[in-house]
Amino acid sequence: MVEATDVSLGGETAKALVAKFTLAASGFVATILFARELGPTAFGGYxxxxxxxxxxxxxxxxxxSASKNGSLKRQNNGKKWLVLSGVLPSYGFYS
Incomplete structure (x- = not known):
């Protein structure tokens, strides 16, 4: 396991930058290929x-996200507890 003091901030930033540009370039190429395959009408509709x-x-x-963060911050006698505030409403959306 690598210690936090052994990690180079510049190196990690460079790796992240290369990864972002690679993802952007591959997404651009995939979009062009996808548009050529579908045609203008289907691609626009998609x-x-x-x-x-x-x-x-x-x-x-x-x-x-807000309900999850808010429910995790509530404490009961020093113990963290989770309120199921998002379970029932989201069940209603998908049933």
Whole structure:
């Protein structure tokens, strides 16, 4: 196991930068290939549906994250406990 003092901040930053650019470049190439395969109409419809799904997903993920963080911070007699505030409402969305 590597100690925290042995880790180079510059080296880790460079690795992360290379990884981000590699992911961006491969995503760009995949998007071009995907667009050529589907055609303009199907590709536009796909990305419109994808964008609407991402927009609709943001409030749900934010609410779930906030309720998880809030419930973990509550304490009862010094012990942390989890409130099931997100289980029943999210069950209602998917049933």
């Amino acid at each position: 990305y419109l549906l994808f964008a609407l799904t991402k927009i609709a997903d943001r409030p749900l993920n934010g609410w779930a």
